[in-house]
Amino acid sequence: APQHTGIILIGGTGDLARKYLWQAFFNAYMKREIQDSEQLDVEKQLDEYSFSVVTGGRSHAGVATTRLKDIFDNNVKCSDAHGSLSVCTSKKGEFFDKVTYYQLQRAEDYTAMCASLQQNFERLPSDTKIDVVLYLSVPPSVFRQSLSDFSAQCDFSKQNVRAKVVLEKPQGHDHQSALRLSEELLQLFEEEQLHRTDHYLAKSLVRTIIPFRMANPQLERMLNRDHVDRVEIFLKETVGVEERHLSYNEMGVIRDIFQNHLTQLLTLVALDLPANQSAAASAIEKAKVVRVLQQVLPQTSQRVLLGQYAAYTFEADREIPESNITSFVPTFAAALVKIPTHRWRDVPFILVSGKKLDQRSSYIRIVFKDGDVCVTNCHEQSHGKDDVKSSDHHRSKDAKAQIVFQIGHGAVKLPLVSVSKSLGEPDWPDSLDEVIDSDVFLQKNYHGDHPQHFYHATPVEKGDAYTTVIEEILQGKRESFVSTRQLLLSWRVWDPVLEYSPRKRPRIYDAGDPASLLNFVMRDGSLRFSAADVAQETEELTFSASLHHLHQAQTPASFLGHRMVSGSRESVAVQLAREIEQAAEAEIAAKGVFHVAFSGGTSPILLWQTLAQSFASEYWAHVHVWQVDERCVHAAADSHSNLFQLDYHLLRFVAVPWVHVHAMPVELAGRLCDSELQGARLYSDSLRRHVSNLQLDFVVLGLGADGHTGSLFPKSPALSADSQTLVTLTDRGPKDTPFRMTLTLPMLNRAKRVAVLVTGSEKHAILEELEGVEGGMGVVDKYPILGVNPANGTMTWYVDYDAYLGGEDFDNKR
Numbered sequence: 001a002p003q004h005t006g007i008i009l010i011g012g013t014g015d016l017a018r019k020y021l022w023q024a025f026f027n028a029y030m031k032r033e034i035q036d037s038e039q040l041d042v043e044k045q046l047d048e049y050s051f052s053v054v055t056g057g058r059s060h061a062g063v064a065t066t067r068l069k070d071i072f073d074n075n076v077k078c079s080d081a082h083g084s085l086s087v088c089t090s091k092k093g094e095f096f097d098k099v100t101y102y103q104l105q106r107a108e109d110y111t112a113m114c115a116s117l118q119q120n121f122e123r124l125p126s127d128t129k130i131d132v133v134l135y136l137s138v139p140p141s142v143f144r145q146s147l148s149d150f151s152a153q154c155d156f157s158k159q160n161v162r163a164k165v166v167l168e169k170p171q172g173h174d175h176q177s178a179l180r181l182s183e184e185l186l187q188l189f190e191e192e193q194l195h196r197t198d199h200y201l202a203k204s205l206v207r208t209i210i211p212f213r214m215a216n217p218q219l220e221r222m223l224n225r226d227h228v229d230r231v232e233i234f235l236k237e238t239v240g241v242e243e244r245h246l247s248y249n250e251m252g253v254i255r256d257i258f259q260n261h262l263t264q265l266l267t268l269v270a271l272d273l274p275a276n277q278s279a280a281a282s283a284i285e286k287a288k289v290v291r292v293l294q295q296v297l298p299q300t301s302q303r304v305l306l307g308q309y310a311a312y313t314f315e316a317d318r319e320i321p322e323s324n325i326t327s328f329v330p331t332f333a334a335a336l337v338k339i340p341t342h343r344w345r346d347v348p349f350i351l352v353s354g355k356k357l358d359q360r361s362s363y364i365r366i367v368f369k370d371g372d373v374c375v376t377n378c379h380e381q382s383h384g385k386d387d388v389k390s391s392d393h394h395r396s397k398d399a400k401a402q403i404v405f406q407i408g409h410g411a412v413k414l415p416l417v418s419v420s421k422s423l424g425e426p427d428w429p430d431s432l433d434e435v436i437d438s439d440v441f442l443q444k445n446y447h448g449d450h451p452q453h454f455y456h457a458t459p460v461e462k463g464d465a466y467t468t469v470i471e472e473i474l475q476g477k478r479e480s481f482v483s484t485r486q487l488l489l490s491w492r493v494w495d496p497v498l499e500y501s502p503r504k505r506p507r508i509y510d511a512g513d514p515a516s517l518l519n520f521v522m523r524d525g526s527l528r529f530s531a532a533d534v535a536q537e538t539e540e541l542t543f544s545a546s547l548h549h550l551h552q553a554q555t556p557a558s559f560l561g562h563r564m565v566s567g568s569r570e571s572v573a574v575q576l577a578r579e580i581e582q583a584a585e586a587e588i589a590a591k592g593v594f595h596v597a598f599s600g601g602t603s604p605i606l607l608w609q610t611l612a613q614s615f616a617s618e619y620w621a622h623v624h625v626w627q628v629d630e631r632c633v634h635a636a637a638d639s640h641s642n643l644f645q646l647d648y649h650l651l652r653f654v655a656v657p658w659v660h661v662h663a664m665p666v667e668l669a670g671r672l673c674d675s676e677l678q679g680a681r682l683y684s685d686s687l688r689r690h691v692s693n694l695q696l697d698f699v700v701l702g703l704g705a706d707g708h709t710g711s712l713f714p715k716s717p718a719l720s721a722d723s724q725t726l727v728t729l730t731d732r733g734p735k736d737t738p739f740r741m742t743l744t745l746p747m748l749n750r751a752k753r754v755a756v757l758v759t760g761s762e763k764h765a766i767l768e769e770l771e772g773v774e775g776g777m778g779v780v781d782k783y784p785i786l787g788v789n790p791a792n793g794t795m796t797w798y799v800d801y802d803a804y805l806g807g808e809d810f811d812n813k814r
């Protein structure tokens, strides 16, 4: 049957459309025109393919049409792939004549735009298969409105057409906002209709990574912690932010590059190949990508370095004079990413990207450990470092064996997959052509070695990324698109950095970084700039030291008669994590086991993430994890479940045996917290069975703004539990939240160590209130936390500056 695509490009005069999208749509149009004409010569009655194109934006139609004409004259180009120049030029005119612009100001404007498409559709033969592609090349702030206007005003059901929606980044500004946006989008469209682009996934070289891995099982067997020293994923640029300050200032390099492109590239190296390497493997791959993303540890500040090129603030102020540009937006970052799986544990994945660097180059480099030798087809080793001719097949003396995926740019013109000859000759899949002679061989230095010490191949397909994106949409493929799950998991990795970076002063570097201020070293699992930037660091240190002293001076060492540890939110989490680790080591040495109980809520998340960094420690095998409290929800499916969060941020990264994870039985026989089913009693029985003297070694509590702790709320009958009642169900919590299960005060007060973790300025008022409490009858009923007082143990408050001193801005000025 004939085919027709109705293209709706919103934002058709914008930067992305000007630079890439119109060219890509024109390429798709030409490809089909050429195919049609070739096919007609051979076989007369082949399918026809046609397009309608409408575009819209906020500009007045007159202005926009002139702009579009300019784009078609100057940016949309004919190339060899388009056949003869004269034919291509006339086809370009034909294509441009198809484009109609609509000014979109109100919802009704969509009606007019879609009606014109509809008229085109009605003129088509009745058996035509029609697709509609709605491409949103607009700021995310208008996504929602555009999509709901489109859904409300455009009805193509007559032709049985379903729209494919294409969305550019950024999709939200953190996990929470991305989640909200996704939920809204999924109310309007189904997951298969949503196409979230990541143009790096559409780059020709990137698309050969999985086929290359599949074709080389002997190398694949070496992609693990026994053989790989590190994986570098770099996207270096020489340009600055150019005219994008308005949006860039909201993003910075983490949102612009790390959360999407670099994270996606990382998954292509780290995922386990599907066992069934058939044509269907690409579908399986998506599941594998999700699996890796689940395994990546969330970032911490110790594993990220931030920089900003010196002219950034000045440029931004010039472009947006009225705005009060924050000077801390990072234009450079280096991150050490960890994937604590059996395969990748201990292998640093080093991700780097920045603007205004010394060169433009993007690549993935898998560097092998010293002493790794090839598995098959090995050539004799030689150390003739300078004698390239005689050591054609060998690596330089100091160079380590490596596989490089040179994605683009750099000194070498071609995208290349390069394999050190010492690793043996690879099998190139059909998508790669071996390179035996190119300008790569004229280089002296290619990733620290001589280019002749590698086997090289380049992708057969040379199309630019956006042409591939558009082709995939037209052909109904999904390789270049990121699913909702992938998107949300990837935000989770970067959320902690986004949380602190607005308050973290980046290192300032000059264009090209002539002073090499951005070079860094990895030490003890963290990153440090190698060179001291004396002027900046003195200023920073003085600033942070004075702030720290100011805070310390205002924060006493005890609170309500117990020891208090204070600091930034991060440092409090780190100190508490250290104390838990020390206690674990001491208890395990003494009695072979460590029992720790965690509360839920948001406060412990950073603590769990910090503890997850010690995933390699062997003591986890001896740890028993208990819950202080749980909501009566389905743990496996509901993110409000405390166990779900504990697993998400900690348990899945560390080697706690699953039988040591003591989940509160809030769900029994398919029912939630049904008292008849005796869940509380079952949990008490477990405690009695496993915990000697019912004394937990460490209990981490939180503090609610109303003074509650665990799920012991003010005035709850659960507060008067007798000494034999260790666990109980409680009535509803605040704001009609579900019933809960909780340890009782008698159980908590048997603990050996109790920590109360309190962070955030919203806890300031309750801390002040608690300090003023006089004691006496009824105080525990009013402030349940005051009922916690371990009889034979210690109690320590871990309170961050925001909570103790109030105010928003006390954190992390290091």
Ligand SMILES: O=C1O[C@H](COP(=O)(O)O)[C@@H](O)[C@H](O)[C@H]1O
Pocket: 237, 256, 257, 362, 408
């Ligand atoms: O998505 C983006 O990528 C470009 C770099 O892409 P490339 O294809 O030119 O390597 C970057 O300049 C831009 O800031 C970012 O939004």
